Amino acid sequence: MKIARIDVTPLRVPLKEPYYWSHGVLDAAETVLVAIHTDAGITGFGEAMSCGGGHATQAFLEAAGRIAVSRDPFAINALLADIYAQLFATRGNLGGRRFAATVLAGLDMALWDIAGKAAGRPLHALLGGAMRDEIAYFGFPQGGEPEQIARSAQTWVERGAEVIYVKVGRGDDLDHAIVRAVRAAIGDRRLRVDANEAWDVLTARRMIRRLAPYDIEFLEQPTPSASLQALKAVRAHSPIPIAADQIAYAPEDVLALCRESAADLIVIGLHEAGSVAKFRECAAIAAAAGINICLHGLYETGISTCASLHAAAVIANLDDGNQFMNHLLVEDVIQGSALALERGRLPLLTGPGLGFELDWDAVGRAHERHRAHYGERTGQ
Ligand SMILES: [Mg+2]
Structure with a gap:
């Protein structure tokens, strides 16, 4: 062929x-x-x-x-x-x-x-077979204002999401109000926040002190992606665990994070790693350091969601609050409802290849x- x-x-x-x-x-x-x-x-x-x-x-x-x-x-x-x-x-x-x-x-x-x-055969079968028969995702509340985000978070909880994830890094007081409103809306559900590189080290330390009382499971990529040292410095003094995202693209990035003990979890996906093979290399290096991989989502259609689901199914050290984003679209470019969440989970895809039409x-x-x-x- x-x-x-x-x-x-x-x-x-x-x-x-x-x-x-x-x-x-x-x-x-x-x-x-x-x-x-x-x-x-x-x-x-x-x-x-x-x-x-x-x-x-x-x-x-x-x-x-x-x-x-x-x-x-x-x-x-x-x-x-x-x-x-x-x-x-x-x-x-x-x-x-x-x-x-x-x-x-x-x-x-x-x-x-x-x-x-x-x-x-489905892709996961070609990769040696799935380690699990479903992938768990976090609930991703949307909205601009704290009350709107909190209402969205409540909806995710009602739909069965066990992990809720919200964006911060939009301004100190607004971030605090978002986290306070969402925590009140979701009860004792697990809560993760992502600052997407918005903070320098001192700001990160100040915001961590403000947000820590809200029982944050982890803070994702608080500092600029170019600096391993900044992430390491924040984690060294943070009572909130730290996840790395934009800093990690390639296996060598994952190796550096692990060697420097700069993260408690690494968020990465196919679009950063560049291939299923590189994604698996990243996961293997993290596994050797006892660190899990959280599947990254982007402004994607169901094509990426399906491909990512296969790759995530075969790694041993997958997180249970993964990210996908095609559900944010007004419509998808793939057929059917194979990507409809049930209890915050998507089942394995069983069709040949990536499993979509x-x-x-x-x-x-x-x-x-x-x-x-x-x-x-x-x-x-
Ligand atoms: Mg992120």
Whole structure:
């Protein structure tokens, strides 16, 4: 079997309500659909996270497609290494490592989808088999104001979520009011907060003192992702456990966090690691340090959610309050309700490959929204 062609389609899907976090307010998920066609008639689908409107990601995926044509779709490791080398390393622009990971992740998903469809087995079976038959996720309240977030949190509790996660890093008093209102709304449910890099070390220490009385299970990425030392310094004096997120992309990042004892848990997903294989390497390094992996969610469609679910199913040290975000969309681009939470959990997917069918009408609407918002990318 050979790769015949790769098609890339930028998508834009509105969120049900504005998404507030420390870096601003978002109104839509933007991704790039990757379709890898083979000469055997099997097509695999994946998605890459968009940035800068998606045209840059689209351009790199198209360039990767030209490298991939005529290659063996089962030789995933070598193909991704060649694409990285030709698009990034060979030209010396190694500063693109993290961007490269987001590009490669979309290709990797599509290649695994082909492998699974060819074998007639779900991806997790090709990875050695699932360690669990369901994945547990946190409830993710939305809203801008404390009362609104607290009402949303109460809804999550009523739906069976055992872990509630809220964004902070939006201002000291607002953060305090959010945490106080949410704690009052959720009773003794587990509560996690994520500052998304908003604080310097001193601010982090001050906010930890204010938030500690609300029984916070962990504080995620309080300090800028560029500084391992800052995260380490905060954790060294924090009564609240510390999770690392934006600082961790690659296995070497996970190794550094573990060696420096800078985190109690590591949040990472396919779009950071860049492939299922790298995600598993990250998990294995963390496991050796006794640290669990919490699956990261992004402004994703169900394509990423499905792919992530397979990868998470096969690692031993998975957290029980994982993140996914396609439920924030007004509509998904995949068919059916396989991703409907029950008691805060999603079951394993059993269909071949990544286990979903695209809703082509929804894909068309998402592409048209992207075109209307950003225009067509021109040039090759
Ligand atoms: Mg986070």
